[in-house]
Amino acid sequence: MQSRACAVTVIVLVLLGFVLDLAVYPQEMARFAVARIVTSIGVLAGLGMLYTAFGRRHVHAVTFAWLTLPQLMIAWMIHVTQGEVSLFYAGIILTLFAVGTLFPVGYMYTLGYGLLTLTLYWIACVARPQGVTDHAQFLFHSTIILFSVAASTVYTFYNERGRRQLFDLKEELAQKNDELERTNRSLADIKGQMLQQEKMAALGTLSAGLLHEVNNPVNFCLMAIEVAREEPAAKGSPMLLECLEDAREGMLRVQYIVSDLKTFAYRNEHVDGSTFLLERALDAAVRLVSHETKGIAIRRDLAGETLVRGDEAAIVGVLINLLSNAALALRKGPTPAPEILIASREEGERLRVTVRDNGPGIAPENLQRVVEPFFTTREVGQGLGLGLSISYSVIERHGGHLAAESQPGEWTRFSFDLPRAGGER
Structure with a gap:
């Protein structure tokens, strides 16, 4: 010009x-x-x-x-x-x-x-x-x-x-505009994290109240069921005994749900220094979900030492949830040769654990929401959408991070890390 x-x-x-x-x-x-x-x-x-x-x-x-x-x-x-x-x-x-x-x-x-x-x-x-x-x-x-x-x-x-x-x-x-754009993205990420923290805190308050309000009447019901099972009339009627057993299992299920919700109430507490073998926790988890994984090949690839620090019962719960979700996805597929692979690798002072299935995968729009409380893609009545949220909280209390990856139509992989027992020496 x-x-x-x-x-x-x-x-x-x-x-x-x-x-x-x-x-x-x-x-x-x-x-x-x-x-x-x-x-x-x-x-x-x-x-x-x-x-x-x-x-x-x-x-x-x-x-x-x-x-x-x-x-x-x-x-x-x-x-x-x-x-x-x-x-x-x-x-x-x-x-x-x-x-x-x-x-x-x-x-x-x-x-x-x-x-x-x-x-x-x-x-x-x-x-x-x-x-x-x-x-x-x-x-x-x-x-x-x-x-x-x-x-x-x-x-x-x-x-x-x-x-x-x-x-x-x-x-x-x-350059300032680029920095401002990066700052805005960081603020958006922080906002998302704060929103997640608020959800967790609200759920912790809710679970603490539920623990007090639900446990007492559930215990009363369980006590009444046990007394009724000892009555001669109940012992003489197989149908009545079966009904009482069903009622007992239902009350126990309520107790388990409330117990799981306790995780959110204590999500900021540090895990103790007790140690356990990951393979032992995995054995327990596989046994507990055996009825759900029937017909599905479960393979292991545990490399090196699997002695870790943390709450063994809580980690068993995480593995149960991941295996159960993988089994459900494989059956929903359906997948011709369903398989779940559990692997572990040493990464410095941490042990990286992955659970991978060859199921239908997770849609991209749902991948970032799988750990949100009450988010579920299951039909009504098949789940509360709390399993992965609780697992996320458990792993976070162990100083780790639960992450999900997926290739729709091919595979899904969940990974988390735990502190190795050798890391403290």
Whole structure:
């Protein structure tokens, strides 16, 4: 845009010189008109070259070339008219200022252009047949041109520095915008974490209340069921005994649910220093879910030492939940050769445990929500959506993190880490 503006300005100044030709040198009007038109065409051609592949590769050289055309024209006019006395030196000065103020070039570029212009003026005057006749006028005009070169160079220097500062400010602004965007993403993550913390805290308060309010009536019911089972009438009726057993199992199930909810009430407490073998906890978990995993191959790949620190019962509960969820997904698939792989690897002072199944996977929109309390994709009545939330809380109390990965239609993998017993030594 600035190149076009400079070119248009130079062409306008060159063509307006017709008026000066008419006023001062009317006898030279014809050939001066040809010179001005040819120069204007040359400037346009030079500007057009900047839009070619060659011009883009040599933009400074091409620009310098077409900017020199008006100075060559004026120097020739000075040479063929009155030399150092010619009024055309004013045209040289106008071109210098046009280049210095309109063209986005460096100050060294402007200085070089100005010195070339001064040299052309000297050649135009000295090369005349009679040479320089009025040395005072020659010195005066040369000084004025030199002052114009200096002024144009100084202006270009500060203009260039201003452009550089503007570029730096734009770059700094872009960096600040990137930092602000990262900060906004961090704030969004923190907001999500705080929301999760609030959910957990609310659930902890709820579970503490449920523990007190539900346990007492459940215990009363269990006591009444045990008394009823000892009655002769109950012992003499298999149907009644079966009903009482069903009622007892239902009350125990309520107790288990409330007991699981206790995890949220104590989620910020540190686990004790007791140790246990992960493979022993895994054995217990596999036995407890054997009725759910029937017909599903369960493979193990436990590498190295599996002695860890923490709450064994709670970790058994986590493994039960992960195995149960995997079995449910495999049956829901269905999967031709259902399989669950439990693996462990030592990672410094932590033991990384993974539970992977080859089931249908988890939809991407649900993957980040699987540990939210009460979030479930099961049908109503098949789960409260608390299993993974409780497991997440248990692993967090052990200083670890429960994470889910999945490839829909191929596999799902849950992983968590526990403190190794050897890590404290």
